[in-house]
């Protein structure tokens with residue numbers, strides 16, 4: 001059995017809620033946790049990882065309160081925090097061996113398991129280099145490697161692609177996609193394309209509340225017919241930008257092409273286009289734009 005159940009979970013700092021009455025039931029697959037900075041993603045993940053005490057509510061793993069698991073939770077949980085620091089004096093391999101013993105892996109299997117996780121994250125070639133010589137993407141892959149040492153059933157990854165270049169992001173995404181079988185992965189990001197192809201479910205948080213509990217397909221379906229493209233002169237483009245949510249604006253030979261989000265036709269020359277997931281997300285989270 002693999003089931004994470006969260007009921008009416010809240011986190012308060014003084015009078016401010018970082019998270020407010022969140023309820024959620026997760027089964028194997030990837031849950032993309034998306035929302036702007038400050039939405040409450042890190043607070044939620046730290047509470048699931050038992051690093052932060054909830055103000056109210058419960059988190060259960062297979063029916064049992066996670067705090068009751070104590071040390072046994074280390075067998076189940078893998079966590080890559082947002083501010084994952086590495087020890088400069090270690091090589092990748094030494095670092096993983098060190099963490100493996102910290103996590104209580106039996107001595108007899110440490111070396112073998114470290115080799116296995118190095119292979120999973122494709123860092124065998126670089127394993128004997130010192131960590132400060134790693135690129136941002138390689139550091140994040142070492143971060144995933146350490147989270148995988150215990151082959152966790154619940155893997156929590158907080159904003160792993162921040163600071164990575166596009167090629168490293170794609171590579172990291174592919175790596176995570178390969179890990180979704182037989183485990184629950186919770187991945188937080190404010191870059192929707194990070195979870196687009198891999199998340200079976202999207203939880204959109206805003207100001208500590210669940211704005212939508214949905215799937216990429218459902219989010220896209222909701223945006224159908226509401227994304228438009230129009231090519232126009234610079235003055236009209238500026239007017240449209242002031243009145244609508246604009247997702248892209250590209251200078252062309254014959255004017256400026258805008259993609260914008262609107263329930264009704266925003267301009268007589270506008271045509272409906274297929275929505276990207278990012279546009280569907282903008283639609284779901286966007287503030288109501290007051291028409292000029």
Ligand SMILES: Nc1ncnc2c1ncn2[C@@H]1O[C@H](COP(=O)(O)OP(=O)(O)OP(=O)(O)O)[C@@H](O)[C@H]1O
Nearest residue numbers: 013017018019035036037038039040041042043044
């Ligand atoms: N230790 C703290 N003391 C006071 N307020 C806090 C503390 N930690 C977080 N908060 C507040 O709680 C809210 C949610 O923060 P949280 O870090 O969970 O959001 P987030 O979605 O992970 O954002 P980010 O992507 O920036 O980490 C924010 O308004 C934040 O300022």
